[in-house]
Amino acid sequence: MNDTDSGTEARTLRINDYAPGFSARSTAGEVSLATYRGRWVLFFSHPADFTPVCTSEFIAFARAKERFAACGCDLLALSVDGLYSHLAWLRDIERSFGVKVDFPLIEDPSMAIAQAYGMLDSAAPSSATVRATYAIDPEGVIRAIVWYPTNVGRSVDELLRLVEALQVSQREGASTPEGWCSGDPLLLQPATTLEEAEAANGSTGAWYYRERIA
Structure with a gap:
């Protein structure tokens, strides 16, 4: 086995880090x-x-x-x-x-x-x-x-669900709610201005919780 590509001292990996090569x-x-x-x-x-x-x-x-x-x-x-x-x-x-x-x-x-x-x-x-x-x-x-x-x-089923959720959220520019499975509604980002919040009040549900179909 070869050493990892980085050649640097290991540190705690975090989400959005590049995976160490090997x-x-x-x-x-x-x-x-x-x-x-x-x-x-x-x-x-x-x-x-x-x-x-x-x-x-x-x-x-x-x-x-x-x-x-x-x-x-x-x-x-x-x-x-x-x-x-x-x-x-x-x-x-x-x-x-x-x-x-x-x-x-x-x-x-x-x-x-x-x-x-x-x-x-x-x-x-x-x-x-x-x-x-x-x-x-x-x-x-x-x-x-x-x-x-x-x-x-x-749970292998949960890890598969995780991969699918990561892919869909990236592709659609939205988030996935609790327990999301393929085909379920996605969540839009919440309003960040008062004008957006007031406009969202006309839709079903709260202004900070808006669903949409993928």
Whole structure:
């Protein structure tokens, strides 16, 4: 695995930061983050191979891969385990559960990528990564960051909803309300002047809460 592209001391990543670049070995061959430019990427870490919660997540991600692909989003996974552990685990998932995991799972034994993304919990007793997830847009910008503790599995349906909401809100120049799903109304930006607020009073609902169809 190569070092991350920045070569600088890692800091806490924030929404709208550029995702640190990297090249590394994976279960699908050599992977470089730069090759994903032009597409959305859901980049996520898991604590360890051959563990129950991680297995449940990978089965769910594999089953949802085509749904992510339908909205132009690729899946990319990582843990600090080595490549041969990854290969053995994914083969056993297919043999035991009949589910083929065919998105790349990156090895990171030196923890260079995990450190660059802040995936390691400084209070943890081991090098296992937390369940960190980064939604990265086609320009390589981090648009959302979601962390789960090691003992709680992620909702793959919610992460798909998150990617769809990010895409629609960007395309439509609007916001998505609580629980928004594809096809639901969007929210317009609230009025910022008294004149705009008074004009909005004639529409249904409050001037600061206006819906529109995508």
